[in-house]
Amino acid sequence: MIVPNAPQAAADVARHYDELDEAYRRIWGEHVHHGYWVTGREGAAEAAEALTRLVGEKLAFRAGDTLVDIGCGYGATAAHFARAGAEVTGFTLSEAQVAVARLRSESGLSFDVRDWLANGLADASFEGGYAIESSEHMEDKPRFFAEAARVLKPGSLFVVCAWLEGESATTWQVRHLLEPICREGRLPSMGSRADYEALAAAAGFRLVSYDDISRNVRRTWSICARRFAGKLVTDRDIRRLALSKATQSRDFILSLPRLILALRNGAMRYGVFVWEKA
Ligand SMILES: C[S@@+](CC[C@H](N)C(=O)[O-])C[C@H]1O[C@@H](n2cnc3c(N)ncnc32)[C@H](O)[C@@H]1O
Structure with missing residues (x-):
């Protein structure tokens, strides 16, 4: 498990997404979340939708199922599943994100600003759950899994898309890529595939499948870096945000080249886990 040199708390994660x-x-x-390229010809928006569809296929939910979206962002994935008939409850730490999510018009959606580690949900109240790129931000990863196991009904599926430490990351890669990515991206820790599998098993999950889709998602960051460079020239708000010392989260800019490199050289992996609540 990679732990950054400076501790990262839920308040830091909330500030990152609000700022x-x-x-x-x-x-x-x-x-x-990352885009998912299958043919390589997809546009970025199409690739982002494709990752949502991949999670939906893995969840194999039916119309009427209740799903929990752990770290729901702007609610785009939840809305996609609601259009297929699911009832989705989403949590984020960001006020800015929830304000956008609540503007969605699909029925069967509910969004709240709440820490997953203290979610207050009833035991065995959901028929499926997913966490797309949010587990990395959780300070207490055993509790992240324990809470998922608690709120899911027996037999439910739990899908997690996660940034992972590559099993063979070198000391140089940890020092110059993974540790700074954790610090600049407000990740209190970054686990490996083995870490996640052990934590999930301890919480009572049975592994159904694991897919390493690093090669399918890695194009995301070169597109972001290119677009960011363009916005610095054309978008005054983005330029101000990036250049102002008052923006505490602007160090994430330094992670753009690190992420490009880490996903290319295997220091970081992108995994999709499917577990079943025993
Ligand atoms: C990379 S974004 C992913 C958002 C969304 N899943 C998506 O794919 O668009 C990470 C999300 O996790 C949320 N998050 C991180 N830690 C959380 C926590 N302890 N409780 C609730 N949400 C959390 C953040 O607020 C943010 O919405």
């Missing part, structure tokens, strides 16, 4: 709200939406869009 960078406009930047995320103007540069990447309403999905705050």
Whole structure:
């Protein structure tokens, strides 16, 4: 498990997404997750939708199922599943994100600003759950899994898309890529595939499948870096956000080249886990 040199708390994660709200939406869009390229010819928005569809296929939910979206961002994935008949409850730490999510018009959606680690949900109250790129931000990863196991009904599926430490990351890669990515991206820790599998098993999950889709998602960051460079020239708000010392989260800019490199050289992996609540 990679742990950054400076501790990262839930308040730091909330500030990151609140401060960078406009930047995320103007540069990447309403999905705050990697794109998933299958043919390689997809546009960025299409690739982001494709990751949502992949999670939906893995969840294999039916119309009427209740789903919990752990770290729901702007609610784009939840809305996609609601259009297929699911009832989705989403939590984020960001006020800015929930304000956008609540503007969605699909029925069967509910969004709240709430820490997943103290979610207050009833035991065995959901028929499926998913966490797309949010587990990395959780300070207490055993509790992240324990809470998922608690609120899911027996037999439910739990899908997690996660940034992972590559099993063979070198000391140089940890020092110059993974540790700074954790610090600049407000990740209290970054686990490996083995860490996640052990934590999930301890919480009572049975592994159904694991897919390493690093090669399919890695194009995300070169597109973001290119778009960000363009916005610095054309978008006064983004330029002000990036250049102002008052923007505490602007060090994430330094992670753009690190992420490009880490996903290319295998220091960081992108995994999709499917577990079943025993
Ligand atoms: C990279 S974004 C992903 C958003 C969304 N899943 C998506 O794919 O568009 C990470 C999300 O996790 C949320 N998050 C991180 N830690 C959380 C926590 N402890 N409780 C609730 N949400 C959390 C953040 O607020 C943010 O919405």
